[in-house]
Amino acid sequence: MTAVWQQVLALDARYNNYRAxxxxxxxxxxxxRRSQLLRENAKAGAQTDGQMRKQYLKMRSQLLxxxxxxxxxxxxxxxxxxxxxxxxxxxxxxxxxxxxGSHRRTHSKGSGKLEDLGENQGLVPTKNADASRAMxxxxxxxxxxxxxxxxxxxxxxxxxxxxxxxxxxDKSRVACSSMDGTLSICQVLPSPATVVAVLKGHSxxxxxxxxxxxxxxxxxxxxxxxAMLWYVSSGKCVRTVxxxxxxxxxxxxxxPINNNMIVTGNSKGHVQVLNVSTGKAAKGGQGKLAGxxxxxAFDDGGSVLWAGDDRGAIMSFLFDVATGKLTKGKRTxxxxxxxxxxxxxxxxxxxxxRDPSLLINCAVNSLCLHRITSRDGGLRxxxxxxxxxxxxxxxxxxxxxxxxxxxxxVITGSEDMNVYFFDIERSSKPCVNKLxxxxxxxxxxxxxYDESLLASSDADGLVIIWKREQKNR
Numbered sequence: 372m373t374a375v376w377q378q379v380l381a382l383d384a385r386y387n388n389y390r391a392x393x394x395x396x397x398x399x400x401x402x403x404r405r406s407q408l409l410r411e412n413a414k415a416g417a418q419t420d421g422q423m424r425k426q427y428l429k430m431r432s433q434l435l436x437x438x439x440x441x442x443x444x445x446x447x448x449x450x451x452x453x454x455x456x457x458x459x460x461x462x463x464x465x466x467x468x469x470x471x472g473s474h475r476r477t478h479s480k481g482s483g484k485l486e487d488l489g490e491n492q493g494l495v496p497t498k499n500a501d502a503s504r505a506m507x508x509x510x511x512x513x514x515x516x517x518x519x520x521x522x523x524x525x526x527x528x529x530x531x532x533x534x535x536x537x538x539x540x541d542k543s544r545v546a547c548s549s550m551d552g553t554l555s556i557c558q559v560l561p562s563p564a565t566v567v568a569v570l571k572g573h574s575x576x577x578x579x580x581x582x583x584x585x586x587x588x589x590x591x592x593x594x595x596x597x598a599m600l601w602y603v604s605s606g607k608c609v610r611t612v613x614x615x616x617x618x619x620x621x622x623x624x625x626x627p628i629n630n631n632m633i634v635t636g637n638s639k640g641h642v643q644v645l646n647v648s649t650g651k652a653a654k655g656g657q658g659k660l661a662g663x664x665x666x667x668a669f670d671d672g673g674s675v676l677w678a679g680d681d682r683g684a685i686m687s688f689l690f691d692v693a694t695g696k697l698t699k700g701k702r703t704x705x706x707x708x709x710x711x712x713x714x715x716x717x718x719x720x721x722x723x724x725r726d727p728s729l730l731i732n733c734a735v736n737s738l739c740l741h742r743i744t745s746r747d748g749g750l751r752x753x754x755x756x757x758x759x760x761x762x763x764x765x766x767x768x769x770x771x772x773x774x775x776x777x778x779x780x781v782i783t784g785s786e787d788m789n790v791y792f793f794d795i796e797r798s799s800k801p802c803v804n805k806l807x808x809x810x811x812x813x814x815x816x817x818x819x820y821d822e823s824l825l826a827s828s829d830a831d832g833l834v835i836i837w838k839r840e841q842k843n844r
Contacts (some may be wrong), residue, residue: 378428380409380520381807382435384788389439398810399526399833406521453518468555487622500776512780513803516770517840521808522824523564525834527555532581532828533764537819538586545826546589547834554591556603559836560823568606572599579622583630590633592620598635600647612650616641621664626715628673629840632695636664642678642688644695653695665764668714675700675748677729679711680715685731685747699722700747709735713766720779720795728753730781732765738783740795756793759786759812763830766815783824784813790827790837808835 383405391397436685453724493523528549538544543560544567554570554577575594582589588609589601600610614620618637626632631647642664644656662682669676669690676697679830687700705711713732722728727743738758741750758765767783780803781793790813792804811831818825825837 378807379431380406382428382432384808384810386435386439387810399524399835401526402808402810403476403526409520429530431587501795511803516695516792516804518804518806518825518837519840522836522837522838523559523562525557525564525566525836526556526832527566527569528553528832530576530832530836531635531814531830532832532834533577533814534766535815535826535828535834536580536582536817537824537826538582539584540820541586541817542821542823544586545819545834546580546582546837547828548577548580548591549830549832550578552576552593553600554580554589557834564836568603570601570606570608572601572608572611573597578620578643581624583625584627585630588630590623590625592623592635594619594646596620596637598615598623598633601695610647611651612645612647615643615652622667624667624669626673626690626695627669627671628692628694634676636660636667636678640664640680642667642676642697644690644697646695655691655694655696658686658697658699660684660686663710665710665712666714666732670716670727671718675746677714677716677748679705679714679731681710683707683709683711683733683735685711685714685729685750687750689747701745701749703741703750705731705733705739705783706735706737709733710764712764715768717769719773730767731768732760732783733764733768734765736760738767738781738791738793740781756781756783757793758783758791762786763812763814765812768816768818770822771818771820782816782818784816784827784829786812788813788829790816790825806837808837809833 384402387398387402390401447597457554501825528551530550532547532549534548536546539629543558545559546554546556548554552573552575555566556568558565558567572782573593573595577591580589580591587603589603592598596614596619598609598612598620601608614637616637616639618639620635620637621638624634633645633647635643640660640662642658644653646653660678660680661684662680665681666679674694676690676803677685679685683705684815685703685705689698711731711733715730718727720728729741731739731741733739736757736759738756740754742753744751763786765784767781770780779795781795785791788811789810790806791802794803809829811829813827813829815828823839828834
């Protein structure tokens with residue numbers, strides 16, 4: 372029933388904008404209640420005839436089409452690629468158990484150093500990796516990333532939610548930034564999920580934010596040309612730093628080893644290293660890109676920084692952790708003229724072999740996986756995945772846990788209102804799951820640390836918390 376429930380909810384979401392075009396709150400309440408009812412029906416109707424469920428889906432599709440007179444061009448996608456949901460019930464164990472007792476998966480943090488990056492550093496797993504398959508328990512990547520439905524829907528923001536991130540090593544707290552000029556901190560576990568705090572201080576849209584390593588601070592940046600540091604416990608701003616160019620700040624990051632240093636990227640193409648304590652720029656801590664800085668990412672050790680611009684290129688910088696000085700490394704053109712909206716770093720793809728990589732969203736309808744080929748951040752294209760991405764700032768991420776099984780998974784938002792899961796080791800049909808439920812382009816995605824919950828945000832200001840399929844005990 373889970374697969375059909377997902378399809379019905381996706382169908383309702385696609386027509387949701389027609390129900391109350393001038394009242395987004397009504398649309399949100401409708402889809403939230405619809406999700407609740409369908410979930411209850413799925414539990415109560417486990418023995419319902421499968422043909423009857425399919426007939427209901429077909430009839431509802433026809434009725435909605437007649438009622439609203441809308442030609443949904445991607446209607447056929449409702450019946451496509453539910454691979455990870457189909458047949459997955461009972462194959463996934465509780466994530467708490469998998470972290471504490473099964474030892475199947477572990478965190479992906481590596482040594483943090485870019486070294487030994489020879490041509491032979493590709494992935495090792497093959498069909499003969501019996502030991503790894505045994506530890507994985509025989510489940511496939513598709514089965515492992517099945518979802519039971521929505522845990523909660525947040526609608527506290529009235530404009531696009533530009534970023535959504537769970538706190539580090541924390542399964543219950545998630546934060547969001549929005550173009551309405553605010554950030555919010557939410558508690559998703561235990562139920563009921565609640566908005567704990569709304570951070571107000573920016574005068575224009577908030578473009579990005581990040582958690583400090585200890586989760587006691589949040590760093591945000593805005594189109595108003597400021598970066599603000601917030602105490603999570605009180606929700607108060609403790610420092611405001613103005614951009615040295617008085618330009619809009621598009622992206623920000625804490626230095627992963629020394630959180631007293633932050634890095635910002637602005638609309639004039641400058642990457643700037645700032646000292647949080649003094650609010651001043653670090654000596655030698657400025658880099659220049661050809662276009663607006665749209666994305667930033669550090670390696671685990673904080674020694675290499677990558678910056679993507681709106682002209683389709685990525686520049687790497689060597690970062691002096693002691694002084695904050697930046698030294699130019701390699702420039703890689705991803706796609707000329709298409710903004711690089713997100714960069715994510717991963718030192719290990721899975722348990723079989725080390726393979727430092729960058730996952731890159733580029734506004735040319737592509738999600739790209741690049742291998743890091745040198746210590747100064749040089750890149751080489753490994754694989755691309757097709758998504759809808761031409762206009763918005765779409766984000767993606769590696770799944771946070773490494774697996775003993777063959778393959779590895781990444782997730783991304785998309786302008787076709789779906790969340791996509793790709794197995795980067797598949798040579799054909801790499802999409803292993805697609806979550807449907809948003810009624811606007813999906814801008815950002817993020818797992819909590821044990822992968823029990825997934826958050827996705829969209830251009831209408833909605834944040835959906837999805838829960839993993841659990842094995843019945």
